[in-house]
Amino acid sequence: MNLKNSSHDFSGFDLNSYISKKNILINDELNKIISSSQNSNLLTKAMSYSLLSGGKRIRPVLCIAASEAVGGNEYDVLPAACALEMIHTYSLIHDDLPAMDNDTLRRGKPTCHVAFNESTAILAGDALLTLAFQILSSVHINNGAAKWLKVIHVVSLAAGYRGMIEGQMRDMASENSHISLKELEDMHSLKTGVLIEASVESGAILGNGNSEQIEQLKIYAKNIGLAFQITDDLLNVKGDPAITGKAAGSDKTRNKNTYPALLGVTGSENHAKKLITDALHAIETFDNKSDSLRALALYIIERKR
């Protein structure tokens, strides 16, 4: 893809190495948080099972990258990065429940309610959501309190009843019925977009970005969030099930509303490219500390899983 030939050349940036390093940091911290519980009971086992099952960690990586883009460092932002992954994981556990999407496989492993049981899965989800706010409020730096309070507000708005949860309501309501492109975008913006935006915004706040930087980063995030969902839909049509961990064409079988169904495969690919171009444009004036964000934007649509 020729998107790399923008006004800013970041072709030398080694994204794989960047993601690997950040993933080690994030997974170590998540492990530390969960295993700091003295007695490992059924509840913490279920929480760990889902939280430490090898997700892509896109939200925490974006949070750290956004912080670095405005001059912050990875350690200051780590609690927020972990909290975002906990909220993402809780949403997956609850979405997979029999009363919701009734999914039995996630990341190639039995879903939480299959591996444990339904009540434990509901409570493990509740516990991860609550733990996220415990972690976000555990940083006892008096003069940083206002910043963390702001992050808690941003994250709770994104995850809440006018954000991610309303997105899941709409997703379920729209199965087996046709919706417009606008309705599809609104649904995905709520279901996955707003938490991706909150990840980038949280990182920028904690990295002490100024309000103009934060606004540009939010535009960046909004665009990559939608592109992320389009790529998910495309992978469901074209992806290799051995790599994606999901059955090919399962969206079509379940009569789900998807971008390929509404725009076709080529139309969806072009739409995703346009969004990534807009994302790169939003951070055009940022220096090379934002190369990770630039490379992540491309990765969003080029990934194979």
Place this chain on the structure above:
Amino acid sequence: MNLKNSSHDFSGFDLNSYISKKNILINDELNKIISSSQNSNLLTKAMSYSLLSGGKRIRPVLCIAASEAVGGNEYDVLPAACALEMIHTYSLIHDDLPAMDNDTLRRGKPTCHVAFNESTAILAGDALLTLAFQILSSVHINNGAAKWLKVIHVVSLAAGYRGMIEGQMRDMASENSHISLKELEDMHSLKTGVLIEASVESGAILGNGNSEQIEQLKIYAKNIGLAFQITDDLLNVKGDPAITGKAAGSDKTRNKNTYPALLGVTGSENHAKKLITDALHAIETFDNKSDSLRALALYIIERKR
């Protein structure tokens, strides 16, 4: 009961009027928060249905009373009071689910999953839990941020995987099996006690109580929390179903572990009285701004529902 004849005479305190006034304040604020959503969709309807169904509002009233006891005022603490009621309500919605206690009636009305459906009830619970943290982080007073961050930490610890949620895990695990008095107390301390403690502690923090006052108030709260549960168990045995809204003897039918089953009715009553005496003792040196807390302690064991 002669508990009123303690070293501090609060017999003139009009608790009914106090609770009524606070309930109006709390319900008005909860209404305002929930109805500020522009479009009333299914999700917000389910959230309102459970949140505004006329609970006793014990946690928010305790939060406000604790704040006033250390010289704070009701308005400063109102967001915390509302957040605590949201967390309590979310826990009831999830506990009532078919995969959990499978209850169809709550406060004399169909439970959330019966009135709506299971997926909506799960998401309405998730949304109320998330909204609680949104409200706790919405107070934008820069020099008060550290206090609110501390409250978020206290509340998330109480509501989380080493608090309320673990309590529900143990409650379910203990059905149809016999547990000791120690195990019963630990379970109830987790399931209901810690959130009651957090309610009192949050109020005391926001009212600018000093650390000694906060410690004494936590002892008060720990004792009334357990007495509250014992009274719940006693009402299930002796209460009037027309007033309690629950079938008499339903705990016994469901083979639940209760205080009357372990200590007998008189033994349970005496245990509850002892706890209330200890609660009153903990705040003995507090002035008459704590009379609401004193009267609430008695109300806990004298209530009929």
